[in-house]
Structures are given as C-alpha cells and as structure tokens.
Amino acid sequence: MRFASIAFLLGSLSVASAHFQLQFPTPRGVFVEDDEPTFCDGYTTAATNRTTFPLTGGFFSLNSEHPTWTVGVIVSTAQNPSSFNNFSQAVPFFETTGEGVFCFPIDLATSGVNGIADGVNATLQIVFDGGDDKLYQCADVTLSSTATISSSVSCTNATGTGSSSASSSASGTSTASSTSVSPSATGANNGALANSVASGAALLSVVAAFAAML
Numbered sequence: 001m002r003f004a005s006i007a008f009l010l011g012s013l014s015v016a017s018a019h020f021q022l023q024f025p026t027p028r029g030v031f032v033e034d035d036e037p038t039f040c041d042g043y044t045t046a047a048t049n050r051t052t053f054p055l056t057g058g059f060f061s062l063n064s065e066h067p068t069w070t071v072g073v074i075v076s077t078a079q080n081p082s083s084f085n086n087f088s089q090a091v092p093f094f095e096t097t098g099e100g101v102f103c104f105p106i107d108l109a110t111s112g113v114n115g116i117a118d119g120v121n122a123t124l125q126i127v128f129d130g131g132d133d134k135l136y137q138c139a140d141v142t143l144s145s146t147a148t149i150s151s152s153v154s155c156t157n158a159t160g161t162g163s164s165s166a167s168s169s170a171s172g173t174s175t176a177s178s179t180s181v182s183p184s185a186t187g188a189n190n191g192a193l194a195n196s197v198a199s200g201a202a203l204l205s206v207v208a209a210f211a212a213m214l
C-alpha cells in the first residue's frame, strides 16, 4: 500500500508541470489536471452561464505548459454534447512551440460546421497534445453576429516580441524562472563543498553536509 501511494504521488508530480489551461472563452469548470485527458476535462454537462462569442473574428487563448504541442478546436452545436461524435473540426490541428499564454484566431462563420448561426448555443472543445496525451477542455458559448470580444480579454503570445505579451504571460515565465533557480543553487552548494575539500581541514563538516543532504 505504501508503495502504491508513493507511485501515485510520483505520477501526480510528473504531470503537475505539464498540460494546458484554457483561458478564453471561459472553460466549463475549473481546470482539473487529472481529468484533462478525458472529454471536456471531465465536465459532461454544458454550463448555464455561456460566453457570448463572435461568429467572425473570434479567438481562443490557452496557457501551455509543454514546449512543443499541437492544438485544434472541435465544435458542437448540440445543446448538451456528451460525446466526441457531436463535434466537428473547426480549427485544423497545427503544431507550435513555446510555454506560456498563446492566442489563436477562430472564425466559426467560415468553419463549415453545421448549425453555426447567430444566436446558436455551441460548445468549443480545445484538443491539445503536448506529448503526454491528448488533452481536452470545453467552453460553452452563445454565438453572436454582432458581439466582439471585450478589450479586457487579452490575446497575446508568450513568444511574441511585444512588451505587452511579456507582462500577460507572467504566469508562464515565472514558472520557468523559478525552476531555473534550483540548478544554480545546486551549483553553489557544489562549489562550497569543493572549497571545503580543498582546505583539507574540514573533512568532518563535509561528511556532515552530505549527511544533511541525504
């Protein structure tokens, strides 16, 4: 039993820093990491508070925690789609690279998906593959021919050159910088140990330092 729980913890840790989170349109429910490999991130019922989404000139944005990934969007106009059979491809899969927040255009009016029209309820399902599994998140929307996306919703790319993209991708870059701290800290420890050994007089303290590390 103890082994099983340790294995479970290790499994959780290995995927903790890898997956994606839909930013816009608002996902069906809060991101559930362990359910993301399943239909709609485990949320099988359409949300009641739908996002008004433009028929033309829309976009979706996500935070990627994988360096290389493919992404596409499938769409359903069923009231409460419950299986992948209810969905049709709206944005073909494409590959891109980079971690952080990314934004892509989606023009539903020209997607060719049946039933797309002004006032229709639809569900967008983002399909993402960063190499560990196919991952899914859904957003329930009401399509509008007159609506535009509020300017308060950011559409930036983490690998873009604009300064605005750097600030909006803060969550992605802070994760990257915090992980880069540990290697340098380890290097500093190694340097301290090397100095102690060179002095020759502090062998016991080196042994104690190793014991502390273990």
Ligand SMILES: [Cu+2]
Pocket: 015, 017, 018, 019, 020, 066, 130, 132
């Ligand atoms: Cu992942």
